[in-house]
Amino acid sequence: xxxxxxxxxxxxVTSAAQLIKDSYKGKIHPDWCPGCGDFSVLTAxxxxxxxxxxxxxxxxxxxxxxxxxxxxxxxxTYGMHTLHGxxxxxxxxxxxxxxxxxxxxxxxxGDGYGIGGNHFVHTMRRxxxxxxxxxxxxxxxxxxxxxxxxxxxxxxxxxxxxxxxENPINPLPMAIVGGAxxxxxxxxxxxxxxxxxxxxxxxxxxxxxxxxxxxxxxxxKDNTYQWFNPRVKIxxxxxxxxxxxxxxxxKGYMWGEEIPIGLLWKxxxxxxxxxxxxxxDDGGPLAFRQLxxxxxxxxxxxxxxx
Amino acid sequence: MAKxxxxxxxxxxxxxxxxxxxxxxxxxxxxxxxxxNAYNAYQSIIRGGHTFLTIRVSDGPVRNMGxxxxxxxxxxQDTMNRHLKLLKSGACVLFDNEKIKPxxxxxxxxxxxxPIKQLTAGNKLAANTVAIAATLQMLGVEFEGLQDALTRxxxxxxxxxxxxxxxxxxxxxxxxxxxxxxxxFKAPNLDKGLAVLTGNQATAxxxxxxxxxxxxxxxxxxxxxxxMYMASHARQLGIMVRQVEDEIGVMNMVIGAxxxxxxxxxxxxxxxxxLMTEAIGMAGMIETPVVCVDVQRAGPATGVPTKTEQxxxxxxxxxxxxxxxxxxxxxxxxxxxxxxxxxxFNLCDRYQCPGxxxxxxxxxxGTASVDPADLNFRAEIDRGEIIFPNGNGNSDNPxxxxxxxxxxxxxxxxxxxxxxxxxxxxxxxxIAATDEHDEDGTLISDEFTNPAKRRLMVEKRARKMExxxxxxxxxxxxxxENAAVTLVGWGSTEGTIREAVEKLAAEExxxxxxxxxxxxxxxxxxxxxxxxxxxxxxxxxxxxxxxxFARYLRSETGIAAHGHIRKYDxxxxxxxxxxxxxxxQLAGKTQLSVPTHEIYV
Numbered sequence: 001x002x003x004x005x006x007x008x009x010x011x012x013v014t015s016a017a018q019l020i021k022d023s024y025k026g027k028i029h030p031d032w033c034p035g036c037g038d039f040s041v042l043t044a045x046x047x048x049x050x051x052x053x054x055x056x057x058x059x060x061x062x063x064x065x066x067x068x069x070x071x072x073x074x075x076x077t078y079g080m081h082t083l084h085g086x087x088x089x090x091x092x093x094x095x096x097x098x099x100x101x102x103x104x105x106x107x108x109x110g111d112g113y114g115i116g117g118n119h120f121v122h123t124m125r126r127x128x129x130x131x132x133x134x135x136x137x138x139x140x141x142x143x144x145x146x147x148x149x150x151x152x153x154x155x156x157x158x159x160x161x162x163x164x165x166e167n168p169i170n171p172l173p174m175a176i177v178g179g180a181x182x183x184x185x186x187x188x189x190x191x192x193x194x195x196x197x198x199x200x201x202x203x204x205x206x207x208x209x210x211x212x213x214x215x216x217x218x219x220x221k222d223n224t225y226q227w228f229n230p231r232v233k234i235x236x237x238x239x240x241x242x243x244x245x246x247x248x249x250x251k252g253y254m255w256g257e258e259i260p261i262g263l264l265w266k267x268x269x270x271x272x273x274x275x276x277x278x279x280x281d282d283g284g285p286l287a288f289r290q291l292x293x294x295x296x297x298x299x300x301x302x303x304x305x306x
Numbered sequence: 307m308a309k310x311x312x313x314x315x316x317x318x319x320x321x322x323x324x325x326x327x328x329x330x331x332x333x334x335x336x337x338x339x340x341x342x343n344a345y346n347a348y349q350s351i352i353r354g355g356h357t358f359l360t361i362r363v364s365d366g367p368v369r370n371m372g373x374x375x376x377x378x379x380x381x382x383q384d385t386m387n388r389h390l391k392l393l394k395s396g397a398c399v400l401f402d403n404e405k406i407k408p409x410x411x412x413x414x415x416x417x418x419x420x421p422i423k424q425l426t427a428g429n430k431l432a433a434n435t436v437a438i439a440a441t442l443q444m445l446g447v448e449f450e451g452l453q454d455a456l457t458r459x460x461x462x463x464x465x466x467x468x469x470x471x472x473x474x475x476x477x478x479x480x481x482x483x484x485x486x487x488x489x490x491f492k493a494p495n496l497d498k499g500l501a502v503l504t505g506n507q508a509t510a511x512x513x514x515x516x517x518x519x520x521x522x523x524x525x526x527x528x529x530x531x532x533x534m535y536m537a538s539h540a541r542q543l544g545i546m547v548r549q550v551e552d553e554i555g556v557m558n559m560v561i562g563a564x565x566x567x568x569x570x571x572x573x574x575x576x577x578x579x580x581l582m583t584e585a586i587g588m589a590g591m592i593e594t595p596v597v598c599v600d601v602q603r604a605g606p607a608t609g610v611p612t613k614t615e616q617x618x619x620x621x622x623x624x625x626x627x628x629x630x631x632x633x634x635x636x637x638x639x640x641x642x643x644x645x646x647x648x649x650x651f652n653l654c655d656r657y658q659c660p661g662x663x664x665x666x667x668x669x670x671x672g673t674a675s676v677d678p679a680d681l682n683f684r685a686e687i688d689r690g691e692i693i694f695p696n697g698n699g700n701s702d703n704p705x706x707x708x709x710x711x712x713x714x715x716x717x718x719x720x721x722x723x724x725x726x727x728x729x730x731x732x733x734x735x736x737i738a739a740t741d742e743h744d745e746d747g748t749l750i751s752d753e754f755t756n757p758a759k760r761r762l763m764v765e766k767r768a769r770k771m772e773x774x775x776x777x778x779x780x781x782x783x784x785x786x787e788n789a790a791v792t793l794v795g796w797g798s799t800e801g802t803i804r805e806a807v808e809k810l811a812a813e814e815x816x817x818x819x820x821x822x823x824x825x826x827x828x829x830x831x832x833x834x835x836x837x838x839x840x841x842x843x844x845x846x847x848x849x850x851x852x853x854x855f856a857r858y859l860r861s862e863t864g865i866a867a868h869g870h871i872r873k874y875d876x877x878x879x880x881x882x883x884x885x886x887x888x889x890x891q892l893a894g895k896t897q898l899s900v901p902t903h904e905i906y907v
Contacts, residue, residue, distance in 0.1 A: 028748060057695075060729045062562070065740075072737050073749055078729035079737035080565060081749070082558065083588050089555040093562025093570065094729065096546050097520055101566070101730055119558075122551040279546050286546055287567030287728060288696050291517025291687050293543055298683035301511065301539070305501035306337065306678065 021050045026074040037188030037214030037225075038068050038135050044191050045104070045133065046075060048198040059102045062091045064111035067142045068135035068214065071106045085116030088123040091130050098285035099129070099274045102202060109136040113149040113169045124178040124207050128273040131201045131208045134171065135188075137216035138223050145219035155222055172252030175209045176245070176265045182208035183248065183265040187232050188215060189225050190261065197263060206272045213261075228259070235262030242266040308366025310340070310491050313374060314441065315360050315389060316434070318381030321353035327379075327434045328359045328673075330455045332502045334447065335363045336675045339496030343801075344673035345371040347877065350527070350611045356384055361673075365494060368675070369639070369801025373882045376489075377444075379437045380406060390415075392904060396490070398444070400437045405430070418486045425477040435471055436478030443482040446492035452479070501678045505670035506531025506573075508640040509599055509663075512647025513571045514543060515683045516597075520563035520570035522548040522556045524578055527611045528667040529601035532573040553578035557585035557598065564589075564596045565738060567694060567728035569651055573599035573663075576618045577608060579625070586660050587626025592738040593716070593726070593767070595654035595661070595690075597647065602666040604876045613876030614667035616797060616849035619858060622662050623827070629764070631657065631771040634827040636664040636797030640674040642824070648685040653777060656690035657770045658726055664826065666849070668878040669798035693727040693734060714745040718762055722769030775828040783837050785819030791888060792841035794867065795848065796823045796855050799879055803847055806884035814889060826858070835863045845869040845891060847884060869897045877903045 024046035032038050049059060059077035063069035065084035072079030078101075082090045087105045095103045112120055112134045123130065139157060140146040146159035149169040156163050175183045182204040186194035194212060201208035213232070215225050235242075240251060240262065248265035274280050282289075293301075314331060316324050328344060335342050342363045349355035362372040378399040380386040383406050390399060395414025403419030411417055420440060426432040435456070442452055453472050460468045503511070510532045513521065521540075523533040533549065540547040546563070550556045556572050563570040574582065579600040589596050602618045604610035622634055633653050637643040643665060654661040715736035717724040724745075727734030737747040742760050750756045750763075783792075785807055795803045800822045810816040821837055823830075838844050844867040846856045851874040860866050869891040873879055879901070887899030 027746070055732075057730060057732045057735055060566075070749065073739065073747075076735060078735055079739075079747070080562075080592070081737060081739040081741060082561075083584055083740060086554065086558040086585065089550070089558035090562035090565075092548075092555075093520065093522070093559035093564075094566040095562075096548070096559075097563035097566035097568040097570070098728075098730055118551055119555055122555070277546065278541055279544055282544065285567070285730070286519045286544075287563075288694055289519065289544065291519070291569065291689075293514060293683055295683075297543060298681075300542075301514070301683070302501060302678045302681055305503050305507070305676075305681075306333075306499050 019050065019053065019055065021046065023056055024049055024076050026076050028073065030074045031070070032067060033218045035217040036067070037137060037212070037216070038071065040188035040191045041068070041133065041135050041194065041212050041214055042071055042074055044194040044198055045106070047195045048202060049077070051195070052199055052202060054102055059104065060094055061104050061106060062087045062094065063105065064107045064116060065142070066108040066111045066140070068106060068108040069111055085111050085114065086119065087111070088116060088119040088130065088132065092123060092126070092128055095128055095130060096274065096277070097287040099280055100285050104131045104133065104202065106133045106135070108141070109134060109138060109150040110140045110148045113171055117149070121178055124175055124180045124209070126273045127179055127181055127206045127270055129205050129207070131198070131210070133198065134209065134211045135214035136171070136211050137214050137220055139216050139220040141216045141219055152222070157219070170252060171209065171211050172264055173249050176248050176252060179207070180209045181206035181267045181270055182263070183252075184208070184210045184263045185261045186210055186212040187228060187261050188212060189229055190232065190234070193234060193261070200263060204266070205268070205275070206270060231257060231259045232261045233258050235260050235264065240264070308364045310494060311362070311364040311366065311372075312376040312491060313360055313362040313372045314377040314379065315358060315375040316379040316381065317356065317358040317385030317389060319354050320348060320351050320357045322381045323431070323434050324357050324359050324381070326459065327438045328361060330452070330459065331361055331438055332673055334442065334451045334455055335361075335493060336500040336502045337451065338447075338493060339498035339500055340365055340493060340675070341368040341500065342502070342673070342675045343368040343370055345668065345878065346671065348612050356388070358385065358389070363493065365496060369805055370881065371878070373880050377441055379434070379441065381433060383407065398489070400440055402430070402433050416487055418482070420478065420481065425481055426474050429474070432471065432474040435474045439475040439478035440482035440486065443479045444486055444488050446488065449476065449479050499678070500675040501681060502673055502675055503640060504531055504673050505640045505643050505665060506601070507535050508643040509573060509647060509665065509670065510535035510539075511681065512644040513597070514539070514545070515644070515685050516648035516651040517569045517687050518545060518571045519568040520546045520560065522550050522559045522572050523574065524550055524553045524556055526575045526578045528603055528671045529573040529575050529578070529599065531671065532599065553581040554585065557582035557596075560596050560598070561585055561589050561594050565592070565594045565729070571597045571599070573601060575601050575603050576605045576621065579618065579621065583625040584627070586632070586662070587628055587630060588740045589660040590626060590630030590632055590767070591740045593658040593724070594738070595651070595658055597650055597654060597661045597663065599663040599665055601670040602664065604874070610876045612667070614849060614878050615874060615876065616666055616799075617854065617874070618664065619826070619854040622664055623858065625662065631659045631767055632827065633657070633659060633661045633774060634664065635661070635825050636823075637669070638797060638800035638822065638824055639669060640672070641676050641680055643669065644676075644681060648687070652686065652688040653774060655692065656688060656723070657774055658690065658723060659770065664797055666798050691723055691725040693725055693731055695728070695731040715747050716743060716745045716763065716766070718745055718766050720769070721773070722766050771828055775830060778825045778828070780830040780833040781821055781823050783819055783821050786817055787819070789817045789819040789842070791816070791818045791843040791845055791892060792838065793818055793820050793884070793888070794823070794838070794844060794846045794859070795820070796826065799847055799849065802879045802881055803884060805881040806888070809881055809885050810888060814885065816888065816892065818888065829862045831862050834859070835865065838863065838865050843868045843892070845871060845888060847871040847879065849873050849878065869899070871899045871901070873901055875903050
C-alpha cells in the first residue's frame, strides 16, 4: 500500500448496543485538501447518524462525482460512488427497492446543479424520501478550478478568466418552488448547527435538500471562511417560520452582507412518493420479496392474451 | 405442410381504425388454433398518413408476414391505389364502393364492393367492421366468434353500442353470403386456443417471469409497449414501474434498484440506449446485474421512428467506455423474447454484469400466436452469489454482527465472481465504486492509482466472461449439411430466412441451410467457425446498410462472407427478397444484394 495514504484505525462496532460515534468512521482518511469544508460536513453527517441512533448497515450513502462525492468512501455505511450528476436517480431506484433504508445523497454544486440539474428538478417534484446534502463550494474542485453553476457573477475562474458573465443558480428558492419539502442551508464553519439541520433532514419524510457552504480552500479565493463568517446569520436565532412560503423564498434570495443559514422551508402535509405507491403497501422492501408470480396470476395474464 | 396459408391486409389512414379490426381478426383466428404473424407498417403520424396491417394465418408455422396479400381491405383510396396492383389471381379486395374506386385488378382477383352506407344506415365509421365480417363469412368462420369479439370490445360503451356494432357486422356478413364467392380455402377450427401477443408484451412477460420487481422507462417507439404493459399490470403483480425524466435517469434508477436487491429492467430504442450507455458501464464496474432491451429502429439520431432496422449492433457492442464484461443477446421471435429474458437475468445475476437485449421494431411491435403452454411463468430463477439481510440468497453469510472489515465485495476469486451483499445486510458494509477500486471497494485513485491493483481488478472482472459461453446454447445449423449456400442471420430475421431456405428448396431447387446467431456476446467462436468453414458459400443477411454483423463475424472468426443481402429502407425482409437475392448471387451476378420493397408504406 502506498505510504501516501494514511490508514485509519478500523471502526470498532461489535453490536448495535455498542454503537459509538466512531462506528461511522470509514476505513481511510479523506484525501481532501487540508482545510477543505467537506471535512466538517463528513463529521456532521457521522454525528447526525450517531445521534439518531441509526446503525451503519441501515444507511446507504450515494454520491456522484467530484471532491465531495468521494464522501461515501470515508464513512462506514453502505455506499455507492456513482456517475457525475446521477446520484439522485440511482438513489431513487435504491430507495424504491428498499424503502426501509435511509438513503442519503452527497455531492457538490457542479454535480448536483450542473450535470445533474435535470434529475435534481424531477427528484424534488416526486418528493421521494431522500436526503440530499450538497457541498456547495461554488467552484469545480476536482477538475482544478472552473466555474460552477453557483459561482457568482463576475467570479474569475480558470474557465472564466475575464469573469463569469452568467447568473448563478440559487438552489434554495429553486428547491422550495420545485417541490422539496425540507430545504435548509448550512455552513461548514457552523458544524453543530449543521448537525441539527442534517438530523432534521434525515428524519423528514420527503425530499430534503441541505445546501452547505463548504469552502474550497484551494481554488475559490473569493468565498472563503473569512468571507462567509461575518455574513452567515442563523435563521433559528431570528425566529424564522419555516412554514411561511414567501418568507422562505425571500430568505433564500438574500445574498451579500447577510446570508441566512438554517431551515428555510418545511412542509409535512404532503405524502412522500413511497407513501403514494400501492405496490409498497404490502409491507417489506420490494428487494426482499419472493420472486415470480403465482399460478393464479400467470393464468390471468395468459387469459388476457387468448 | 400447411393446408391453409393466407394473409389479410388492412390499410388506411392512421386513426381510421386498423388496430382494432386487426386485433379482432388475430384473436378470432388464434382462438381457432391457427398460427399467425401480424406486422403493422405505419408512419410517425397520429392521424393521417398510411398504415398497413398484414395478418398472415396458417395451420402450419407462421414465421413472418409472408410475401403476398390474399385479402385486401382498403379503407381509403390511397390504400387501394398502392396495394391492388400487388394482388394475384385468387385474391380479393373488399371496399366501400361509394367512397373508393377499385382501379384495374389482375385477372382472377375477386372485386367485392360493399355498400357501406346502405349496410350501416350511414355510419361510415363502421366500414372496417362490415369488411372484416364479410371476410370472415368468406373464410367460413361462424358469426358467433365475431359477435363475441365485438361484445368484448364494446362492452365498456354499453349494450346499445354493442348491439349497433353486432348489427353492422351481421349486415356485412349476410351481404357477403348473398353477393360474394367464398374463398377456396377456409379458416379451420383446430380446437386449440392460442395466445396472441406482441414482442413488447413478450418482453414484459419475460421480465415478469424472471421476477422483475422494478421497471423504469422513458417512452420511445418502438419500445413503449413494454412500459404500457408493465404499467397496466404493476399493481396486480407488485412491480414498481416508473416513467423517468430521461433515459439517463432510467438506467441509473434501474441500477440503484438492482444494487439494492431487485431484479430490475428497462427497455428503450437506439437513441435512448445511447443516453444510457454511461450508466451501463457503471453497472459493469460496480458489478450490478441489470437487463436493458434496445428495440432497434431505423437510425441514426431520431431516424425513422416507426420503421425497423438492425443498426444498433455496433452501438451495443461499444456501449459504455472502457473494457468490461457484459452479455448481449438478440432473440429471434416473440416466444424467444419471453424465454430469453429470464435466462438472461439468471446469467446477469450469476455473473453480476449488465445484460443487453437487441430486439427491433419487427419483433417487438409484431404480433404472433403462441401456444399458452409455451408461456412458462415457472422459469428457473438463479440469483447467483447474493446475500440478503433476511437470510435469502445463495451465498453463505459468514459475517455475523458488525464485522464489516472482513467482507470483501470485490474479492479476487478464481471465477471472478465475488459474493454480492445488498445494502441493509448487517456485517457486509461496503462501497460500490465506479472509480477503480480495491477488493473492499476502496477507490484505488485514493492511492495514487495503484497499477498492480488495477490490473488485478480488470482481470477479475474479465474472468467472469470466460465461462459464460459454456452456459448458453451454441447456434445450430438448420437444413442439409452439404448445402450449396449457408444463410447467416441474427436476431429477428430468423423466421424469414427459414422460410426462404424452404422456398429455395421447394420452388427453385436450391439446397440452402441456415445458421442463425442469437447470442452475440459471448460469441460461440469455435462452433461458428467450424460450421462456416465447411460451407461452400456463406451469405449474411441483415437489416442494415454497412453489414454490421458481417464485420463482427469477421472480427470474431476471421471468416469473410462470400455474399451479403442487406436492407435498410425501414421495412423488414420478406421471404422472396432473400430467395431472389440468393438466386442472383448463386448466378454470380453480385456479392451484395439490396432488395427493393414493393409496397411503400
